[in-house]
Amino acid sequence: MSKRILAYRRLDDQQLEQLREKYQVDYFGKLESADDPAFREALGQANGLIGAGLKITPELLDSAPHLEAIASISVGVDSYPVDELTRRGILLCNTPDVLTETTADTGFSLIMASARRVVELANVVKRGDWQESIGPDRFGIDVHGKTLGMIGFGRIGQAIARRGALGFGMRVLYSNASPKPEIERELGARRCEFNELLETADFVCAIVPLTDETHHLIGAEAFARMKESAIFINLARGAVVDEPAMIEALQRGQIRAAGLDVFEQEPLPSSSPLTQMDNVVALPHIGSATMETRTAMAQRAVDNILLALDGERPLSPFNVEAWGDRLT
Incomplete structure (x- = not known):
């Protein structure tokens, strides 16, 4: 049969x-x-x-x-x-x-959009609120020359880091991964402890699998260690992050902004505070969606x-x- x-x-x-x-x-x-x-x-x-x-x-x-x-x-x-x-x-x-390269494109687009406030400022134009040149209260931050911290350094993490290091002159740190001497030589990347990455990186990018060990890996303690100017990017799975802790960190100005492609509950409920926050770029889980x-x-x-x-x-x-x- x-x-x-x-x-x-x-x-x-x-x-x-x-x-x-x-x-x-x-x-x-x-x-x-x-x-x-x-x-x-x-x-x-x-x-x-x-x-x-x-x-x-x-x-x-x-x-x-x-x-x-x-x-x-x-x-x-x-x-x-x-x-x-x-x-x-x-x-x-x-x-x-x-899907490595396509998902890395999505990850780096979140870095760029969050840093330059692309979605927020595009909405200013669409609403008809652009009446004069924007002032410092709406300035973004540079991406080139900054420190990119990768939590997880598999295929996709390395592809994002390659875009940052070779395209934008970014310094690359990585943690929660085995040593990668070949990519270290290629990009000048450095493996470091998790807490050092959190405290040092200008952009903290999560790209680890969801396991029992990584569930809520990034919570209140992790956000407290990040710079106030840091931007957090989640391209992993929603449950890698303690979402209420992230929302609080964003609301309190504990971190500057977040670029998110994944959430603990998907689709993201319209009642989530994340949908109303100007310092959040939220995508509907489109990492590989081409x-x-x-x-x-x-x-x-x-x-x-x-x-x-x-x-x-x-x-x-x-x-x-x-x-x-x-x-x-």
């Missing part, structure tokens, strides 16, 4: 056809909830799962007795119970590399699931131990 793939969201016609050439496919392009009865029925027959934006729970996995592999259209895996998948022998694949990159991410996931169900090594398996010797 042919294997079955359950696909949901973010696949184009060509990618769906690629899946259908090899396997039977159940497609839910506008899935609203994992409780959808038709989705649950299809999940019970699925050997492969491909998609993004759905919280996968152990209870959901109980409905998928034949599941062999999951191809997530994302780099982050915090929506998946990785240990449970491994215990059940289910391979999880993700999409590293594909046509080119989202298409490439979906294609990587398609390639991963096809290889996995063919019994071959996927391009980017995450929990290789789930399949043991099968991935040697």
Whole structure:
């Protein structure tokens, strides 16, 4: 009997056809909830799962007795119970590399927009409030020549640092990462302790995975250590930051501004104080949201699931131990 793939969201016609050439496919392009009865029925027959934006729970996995592999259209895996998948022998694949440069573009745009008050001042013009030259109370700050502190220094963190160091002459510090001697030589970057980074950096950029260890890593104590002139950028996950502590730091002028692409609750509620603060640039989680990159991410996931169900090594398996010797 042919294997079955359950696909949901973010696949184009060509990618769906690629899946259908090899396997039977159940497609839910506008899935609203994992409780959808038709989705649950299809999940019970699925050997492969491909998609993004759905919280996968152990209870959901109980409905998928034949599941062999999951191809997530994302780099982050915090929506998946990785240990449970491994215990059940289910391979999880993700999409590293594909979105590195695009997400770094988003991160650096947050740095620029927050420093130069781009959104705030653009709104001044749109409201018709630009009646005279702006004064010092609306001046921004320079980006070039400043110190960029990266909390996390993986692919995306290094790409952001490369933009800062090579494009803007920024000094780069990094913490919460293993030593990276090659990038240190390339950019003149320096690894330092977490607290030193907080106290020294003009721009503090979080780009770490969400784990038990990084949950609320940046809270009241961290914001208290930052300079009053510091700008905080979060490109990681919302829960890496204690959001109420960040709001208080912004309201009290403990830090200058924030550029945020992620939040503890998404979509961000309209009642959040962050939506009303001029010193906050808030984006709707668009880190990799370009046509080119989202298409490439979906294609990587398609390639991963096809290889996995063919019994071959996927391009980017995450929990290789789930399949043991099968991935040697």
